[in-house]
Amino acid sequence: MPLGTLDRTPPPFFKQGPSALSKLVVFSAVSLFLMVADLRLGLTAPLRSAIATALYPVQWAVMQPVQAAMGVGGYFTSLHRAQQTEADALRRLAQQADRHLQLEQMEMENRQLRELLAMRERISSPSIGAQVLYDTADPFSRRVVIDRGQTHGIVAGSPVIDESGVLGQVTRVYPLVSEVTLLIDRNQSIPVLNTRTGVRSVAFGQPSADGDGLELRYTLSSADIEEGDLLTTSGIDGVYPPGLPVARVTRVERRAESSFNRVQCEPLARVQGTLHVLVLGPTGLQLPPPPESEAAPSRQRRDRHGGTAVVPRSAP
Amino acid sequence: MIMRPGQQLLLPANRAFIWSSLVVALAINMLGNVGLWGRAAWVPDLLAVTLVFWCVHQPLRIGVGVAFTFGLLMDVHQGAMLGQHALAYTVMAFFAVAMHRRLLWFAVPTQAVQVFPLLLAAHLLVLVVRMASGGTFPGWSFFLAPFIETALWPLVSVVLLAPQRRAPDPDENRPL
Numbered sequence: 001m002p003l004g005t006l007d008r009t010p011p012p013f014f015k016q017g018p019s020a021l022s023k024l025v026v027f028s029a030v031s032l033f034l035m036v037a038d039l040r041l042g043l044t045a046p047l048r049s050a051i052a053t054a055l056y057p058v059q060w061a062v063m064q065p066v067q068a069a070m071g072v073g074g075y076f077t078s079l080h081r082a083q084q085t086e087a088d089a090l091r092r093l094a095q096q097a098d099r100h101l102q103l104e105q106m107e108m109e110n111r112q113l114r115e116l117l118a119m120r121e122r123i124s125s126p127s128i129g130a131q132v133l134y135d136t137a138d139p140f141s142r143r144v145v146i147d148r149g150q151t152h153g154i155v156a157g158s159p160v161i162d163e164s165g166v167l168g169q170v171t172r173v174y175p176l177v178s179e180v181t182l183l184i185d186r187n188q189s190i191p192v193l194n195t196r197t198g199v200r201s202v203a204f205g206q207p208s209a210d211g212d213g214l215e216l217r218y219t220l221s222s223a224d225i226e227e228g229d230l231l232t233t234s235g236i237d238g239v240y241p242p243g244l245p246v247a248r249v250t251r252v253e254r255r256a257e258s259s260f261n262r263v264q265c266e267p268l269a270r271v272q273g274t275l276h277v278l279v280l281g282p283t284g285l286q287l288p289p290p291p292e293s294e295a296a297p298s299r300q301r302r303d304r305h306g307g308t309a310v311v312p313r314s315a316p
Numbered sequence: 317m318i319m320r321p322g323q324q325l326l327l328p329a330n331r332a333f334i335w336s337s338l339v340v341a342l343a344i345n346m347l348g349n350v351g352l353w354g355r356a357a358w359v360p361d362l363l364a365v366t367l368v369f370w371c372v373h374q375p376l377r378i379g380v381g382v383a384f385t386f387g388l389l390m391d392v393h394q395g396a397m398l399g400q401h402a403l404a405y406t407v408m409a410f411f412a413v414a415m416h417r418r419l420l421w422f423a424v425p426t427q428a429v430q431v432f433p434l435l436l437a438a439h440l441l442v443l444v445v446r447m448a449s450g451g452t453f454p455g456w457s458f459f460l461a462p463f464i465e466t467a468l469w470p471l472v473s474v475v476l477l478a479p480q481r482r483a484p485d486p487d488e489n490r491p492l
Contacts, residue, residue, distance in 0.1 A: 034399030140451030
């Protein structure tokens with residue numbers, strides 16, 4: 001039997017609506033407008049949010065069998081592996097307990113010293129635990145979707161960390177889920193501090209088909225940087241809290257034709273296949289608003305060193 | 317309507333079946349992304365094949381506008397730039413509608429060969445748009461997708477035409 005394809009419905013002769021060509025022109029124009037609006041003007045957030053909400057039931061239904069399969073797979077994980085994981089976790093907990101005790105003591109010491117020096121309290125940001133649902137299907141970018149959204153209090157721009165370092169930043173917030181752009185995305189950058197030398201720089205995402213990483217651009221060839229250096233967040237951006245581990249330098253390539261080095265780093269967070277993450281509140285939101293410059297000339301004059309008096313001291 | 321000799325006269329297509337097949341194709345795309353392949357570049361786009369199929373077989377019901385709408389859904393699900401799939405599907409649907417009278421005179425494997433440029437064009441359009449807006453090159457496996465989609469065409473043809481091939485007068489011996 002040949003695969004026949006003719007239909008019995010008689011075609012309407014006169015009522016055929018606008019021609020396919022005119023529809024092509026109109027819809028292509030709308031698509032192009034949407035792209036420009038999305039990329040340059042930033043107008044499409046409400047539309048995207050509305051479509052995402054409409055699409056959520058389908059996504060939810062699709063995710064149920066996946067999660068069920070994962071649950072079954074987890075159930076049949078051998079006892080030996082479960083015990084091993086538990087032992088690992090306990091060992092890490094013990095290590096961390098040691099550091100935690102030290103940390104408490106040092107925090108107290110730090111607070112006292114800061115009080116002595118009359119400096120501002122360090123900002124601590126609230127955090128929300130979340131689970132990574134899936135990688136976005138877009139092969140042109142590096143993003144993941146987490147199961148916390150606007151209704152759980154996620155704000156766009158919040159830093160996201162996993163158990164070993166900074167993972168990325170929340171870039172789009174939907175009512176029930178949000179999108180996290182990973183550090184290795186090409187459009188993502190993060191200010192870092194070299195813990196060995198104290199030099200600050202900016203790490204840019206450098207994805208490629210064969211291996212994703214980070215790159216420290218504009219590192220002078222005379223700069224003191226070595227393979228194995230640990231990079232942490234510097235905290236001067238007002239987004240990431242300072243001191244979070246980010247990456248480790250894996251390769252420093254001297255280039256004869258340029259005055260800059262090519263420095264490649266490997267992110268410490270598991271950018272592939274991490275499951276549980278922590279969304280921190282952006283640091284910048286908790287800073288007090290800058291005072292008006294006219295309002296405080298007297299205080300500036302009273303300050304011996306000038307400059308720093310612009311930031312008001314925190315209330316005791 | 318002119319018919320080729322030896323071809324079966326089909327039952328009229330069910331509107332609900334057409335729409336549900338499109339939604340199921342979208343769900344299968346999502347399932348592949350969520351559960352199986354993540355963001356691998358070579359994954360075939362079943363929704364594109366289904367859209368081309370219905371644009372060719374039922375151009376009065378499924379056309380450029382429907383393709384545009386499903387493109388937007390795809391964009392939002394992927395978290396991609398809004399409009400890239402919409403544009404690709406729009407162009408693909410237009411050419412599918414334009415070639416629908418010619419295509420149905422061929423046997424299914426020949427149809428698959430003729431559909432291939434359409435699917436390739438859709439992928440190329442997405443690639444060009446994204447590279448122009450500063451995306452990462454996803455690797456050469458990206459070009460594997462239209463080949464897999466072409467290979468899926470005969471399968472899709474059989475599955476989606478099956479309801480229309482049922483006997484017009486079902487009885488005890490022919491329940492379907």
